[in-house]
Amino acid sequence: MFYLTDIRVRFAPSPTGTLHIGGARTALFNWLFAKSIGGVFVLRLEDTDLLRSTEDSAQGILEGLKWLGLEWDEGPGKGGNYGPYQQSKRLHIYNEYLEKLLAENKAYYCFCSPDELKIERDNAMQAKRDYKYSGKCKCLSDSKKAELLSAGKPAVIRIKAPDEGKLIVQDLIRGNVEFSNSLLDDFIIAKSDGWPTYNFAVAVDDYCMKISHVIRAEEHLSNTPKQMIVYNALGFPLPLFAHVSMILAPDRSKLSKRHGATSVQEFRDLGYLPEALLNYLALLGWSSGEDIDFWAIDDMIKQFKLAGVSRSPAIYDIGKLTWMNGHYLAEENTEKVMVLLENEAKIRGWLNDNNREYFVKVIRLVQNRCKTLLEFFNMADYFFEEVSSYDEKGAKKYFNHENSLKILNDLNEIIKDTGEFKADSIENDFRHRAETLNMKAGDLIHPTRLSLSGRTSTPGLFELMEVMGKEMCIKRINNAIDYVHKLNLSN
């Protein structure tokens, strides 16, 4: 009997694209599982598809994982005792096991060309039969085989698959899932270019890397019996499996580029915080049973159980992610937010060495109203740039009646007269003046807001004024007065 002494899990993406949120969630579940029981989280790059794998993609995936804080214990850049952690560097290992299977007559060379096989497959399809490889190369004589091999005829290696009985996948999320052996054929384990196929490489690597729990996306469930055949042929003990359901787009289809942002980096660039994305992803398919929306990562680790992972596919909802991000952003340390905004702010000329303090004050005012970092740049422009136009409806309402000029002039006076330019005292002055003028405070507040920001909605006006400073306020009120003058002339 084989006992697992060490808990080891892995995330094994193929570097043929970006790290999308489905992959990120799979990585997260692996990571949480490992952390929750003191296991090891391994990262392995499955890059045996030489044509589609790219270094850029690999770097992007690594970067995405790091950004999320899902650091791996072993893997690229980290090392470990079971490397290399890139399949493209493990050819000698696969060859060793390939030769073992060949020597034990558990696998055989197949010389059928892709074209031949395609024809057989098409025929089977047309006849509405299930296609299974005929197995004709299995019966090749040794001499014939040697002849073809030495003639350099391209060959793949197939594994001899049992055709009776059944395989039971022990899945920690789904329970036992049975597959009948009769459905499987002698599938290819090594391509004619000498590289192993996925199902072979995965099984060999998971064994060699002493993986105890294979936690991966549901799309791999149907592949699992094939991998089990490899395990069995090689005499490897089986790991435990856990197949996590997929994340679907709002139209219930598989996530793809046409669904907008799907990759971790896109979300980063859109101004989402890693904590928020992680929290959202965790709740999309996992529940502790408690009624908690916001999870500190440490609590997640404490509470995480594979049994709490959902079996049904989940449709992701960017609205909820955004809502959640808004909460994280509102509570984030202002200095940290500043760091996150810094680059873009400098590019826009909003931030330089002399106005850091001002910039921080603006963030403090705006950050709890933004749902994403990107929104900050849409919401705070008037703090850094001249007001170039006024909200149309606002102008109609506050700049376009007989009292408008008088009110604006009054405002200028109030502002000039305000001794200490602090939110409290400004507010006091405003309310006083409104009273003496027999107006509502709003009658003064709204035109001021529009004058200072060009908008009808902003953070609290008096806080805003304090941050802007007296000088800027007066200047903008004067600009508004000019604007109203012109408006009157043209009427």
Place this chain on the structure above:
RNA sequence: GGCCCCUUGGUCAAGCGGUCAAGACACCGCCCUUUCACGGCGGUAACGGGGGUUCGAGUCCCCCAGGGGUCACCA
């Protein structure tokens, strides 16, 4: 099409034989308020269908339907 997985409001999701079927997002009201957010209160909205088992079924079993996955010298 074969095989496999899945099915509670629009979305996420609690529930594990007895509940008026939680909660969150979204949506709609109201309150707070200088606007916008936030917050508070309230509301609309669900067990895919059909058979069983049981005193009793969202919960167990079977069938159907729908959705998803997979059937490559891709991973």
